Amino acid sequence: MLKVFSMNKIRRTEFGIATGIFLLLLFSLLYKSVAYNVFDLQRDYGWKFSRYHQVFDYYKHYLFPLLAHIAIVYFSFVFVHGVVVPRFYEKQRYLLGGLLSFPVLLAMFIVILVSNTWLYGYLFGVYKTVRGVHTHCAKAAFLLTFFYVVVYLIYYAGRYLFLQYAYESLVKKPWYRQSLIDGAVIAGIIGFWVILTRGDNRGFAMMVFCVGIFCGFMYFVAMLRLYPRFLVHRSKKILFQEAIGFWVISFVWMLVVALQARYNGGGMYAAGMVILTLVTGVAILPVAWWIFSARNERASTLQGLRQALTHTETGLDFLRWQINPHFLFNALNTLYGTALQENAAATGQGIQQLGDMMRFMLHDNTLESIPLEKEIAYLQNYIALQRLRTQGTPDIIIDVNIDETLCEHNIAPMLLIPFVENAFKYGISQRNKSRINLSLSCTNDKIYFDVYNSIHVNRSVEIENESMGIGINNVRQRLNLLYPGRHDLNIRETGTEFFVHLTLVVDPAKNDVL
């Protein structure tokens, strides 16, 4: 079964779309009363009334009934789809669900019935009795209610089949997300124009529909041709030329459509269409650019990470292939035993720590998450070995302050280590005074990590260069990917000093509580 999380997400999207359609419909209804003279509207919508000698009022006989109709359908959908179905039907509480859906259907029927008696008010001039009109409207309302129920059932069945069989496999595919966004943009554009002209002159609607298609076409051209090619040639001039070229071609085509429309409808539509085309053509390109660059950035980040990963993994696999781990650790153990026999305690300890580090690199390092204590153990081994190297140089001060109480979290491996490696790589000089300060502590849901080191002037040029950047950039990327919005990485650098501060928000420590 699907996770609750994704179900909620799907429901939210559905309600978003429903609300969008609802608002668009409202807008398309209301804008007419703003944009047009009431007398025009009387003529456009009231001619049936005058034919049957009834008084027509635009608001009473057109606007309000339709508003009521749309509103009741929208709110019924929200109530049924948001409450009745998930809380009752999907939990097998059919009786209560039935009891709740009945008043909804009844309300829908009554509202549609009443609004119909106003909307089709001219029927009072057709039928001889008031009762006849009411019967007519009741029949229509019943059919409409039934129609909405059937539409909802078909929608729900389709949705169910989609979620059950297709959703989980689709959602993981990157093209699914992309085509969802593309589809939404184009449906939005076309829907906007279509709804705007709802119920108007057919030739005009046809033409505006073509404008929608034109916009969709421009969007696709921009996404699939203009911008991808721009990434390759990087020339604004070519981009501009191409955009104009495409636009002119499609504009000529639209002009043909418009001339066609001229024969069907009024000639003034052609001019309106030209303006619409201009406006949308100019609006579509920036929107498409925005979506394209966001998508591209995401893709290139992923690409970079994937490359880095394959690189490391091939490197590691190569190492693993070269060294039989069993042989490696047995050999280290033999050396360790020999050192102990020779009473060379420091040598023995160094070998032992090296062994633990190798094991970390070969095994734990490849896992998605490890206990923080393992990462700390690695750090401590690393620092101990580095201390061996700097033994007898009093000018090198290494100050380590790790408080492991409360550090019971799991984290992704190799997030802290690169900073320490960098500190030792660039902070230690055998000739100059050097200092490394490292501190780490945890609270129930946070890890605080600070590294400070001195930089040596002759090295500072190198720091600007690649080698250091890559390690830290890699960590930065992984933090963005693995702990989005849940980390705070602060790096400050002066000519002689380097500070790193990292705060990680992690899941609360796991106790032995079930």
Place this chain on the structure above:
Amino acid sequence: MKLTAIAIDDEQVALSVIRTHAQQVDFLDMQGYFTDPFAALVYLEKAPVDLIFLDIKMPDISGLELMTTLPGGPLVIFTTAYSEHAVQSFELDAVDYLLKPFSEERFLKSCNKARGLLEMMEKSARADAPNYVMVKSGYEQYKILLRDILYLESAGNYISFVTREKKVLSRLSMQEALALLPQALFTRVHRSFIVANEKVTRADRSSLHVGEMVVPIGAAYAEAVSRMLK
């Protein structure tokens, strides 16, 4: 209390590491070091010990195989270079596993764990031992009467104590659970099951009926089961 122990490893140097570390552990009484596992078996027949340090990868027989044939059922600490996966699958049966090269602190930690287990076992085996066990589950302690327990089942890092009325889940290894219970009254019949001897109502070749539950018999534990049924 002293723990008697031996170490088995095909490499002499590996044994010398254990020897060096063991000298620092005052409660450890090392009885011998064997490069030949079969010689160790012969030795154990005559003089059983509490604890064995056992290498996993040896030329003639693997430590995992050897463990199932050890007379006297001693505690085992595996020492291994790099077969973590194999060890983890057997983790429930071992006190601990040490990854070579291991430090003295790590070695001491394992020994302490073994001593703790052994002390628990002795306590539960005494005649005046209480007729209940205290089981920690989450932050709570449950008192479970020994005569109420039907069987114990392990699931991952947890063990559930099953009585007629309830199940109590506790973070224990199979070793620790066995140590909590008097050996005379409970028998391990499978890698994941311990049954209360007197609660077994029916037995066939491959399974035991305990209450409603049908508990499988593991091949390695068939002998223990037949001893219990006698």
